[in-house]
Amino acid sequence: MKGVVVKSTGSWYLVRDAEGKLHRARLRGKFKLKGMKVSNPLAVGDRVEFDVETTGEDTAVIHKIEDRENYIIRKSTHKAEHAHIIAANLDQALLIATLVSPRTSFGFVDRFLVTAEAYGIPTVIVYNKTDLYDEDMQEYQRQIKYLYERIGYKTMGVSAHSNQGIDELRELLHGKTTLFSGHSGVGKSTLINLIVPDLDLKTSEISGFSDKGVHTTTFAEMFEIDSETFIIDTPGIKELGIVDIPKKELGHFFPEMRERLNQCRFNDCTHFNEPGCAIIDAVRKNEIALTRYESYLSMLHGEDNRK
Ligand SMILES: Nc1nc2c(ncn2[C@@H]2O[C@H](COP(=O)(O)OP(=O)(O)OP(=O)(O)O)[C@@H](O)[C@H]2O)c(=O)[nH]1
């Protein structure tokens, strides 16, 4: 039978078959993945082939993993040189952000978008909590929308509290497997609860304490909206995992820079202070947003502005 992994604890898996039935499964023997050092052979979203049998508590045995269209990884907590696959075969990622309580920085948004570009995952930026935005903030949000849509990222405003934009959000998800990401407190759980029927995710009141270390053992999970629409939630993982991008390639992951890279005087231009740089020129002419260029420089210089 064929199925999709909807939950992975590392030792056993929950697999959804084509009819929507769930099977508790384990992996047959040892699996080696081509060319990758990973601490977990199988992740949420993986498409597998399995046999139904009864072996103790488990009712299925997975014997084949299909090649992944894409995947996101983080460094393994166990072995430094190993990667841990968080989720696989994503159609899109939603970056949930807010302008207030807590405000999401451009640095975080841009870093997320760069990682998504590197993984090849289309991203939509969703500003939640619009019910809290006053007129100035609404205007600010329109500017942000313009800024990001100009470079190809769909941006929308929603409110889980007043239901604004929720129908449009449902439409966006339909027929796709979508990863929900964003800082703690932006309203991921509240939105997922609103969208997935019969689900009761714990939503937390924002406290003054940071959640360092609390979530580190939680695993990604896939929720079914209907037979062809799924949401993947990654508790405690605010970013899109890790990618190592060489400095001289960083510009390729900014769409508005990508299209201008061949216009720089020097082939190996880092767009920092080189003469004849088409990127710096475009920033001066306001064709590239200053906040985007600032995010680029901060990533180029290895600053961590994820906070
Ligand atoms: N005003 C307003 N508050 C919201 C909205 N959506 C969520 N909240 C509140 O924001 C707080 C955090 O929401 P959660 O859904 O727990 O946020 P989360 O992103 O899942 O946070 P973690 O579980 O820590 O990752 C809660 O108090 C929610 O009630 C909204 O649209 N408007």
Ligand SMILES: [Zn+2]
């Ligand atoms: Zn340049």
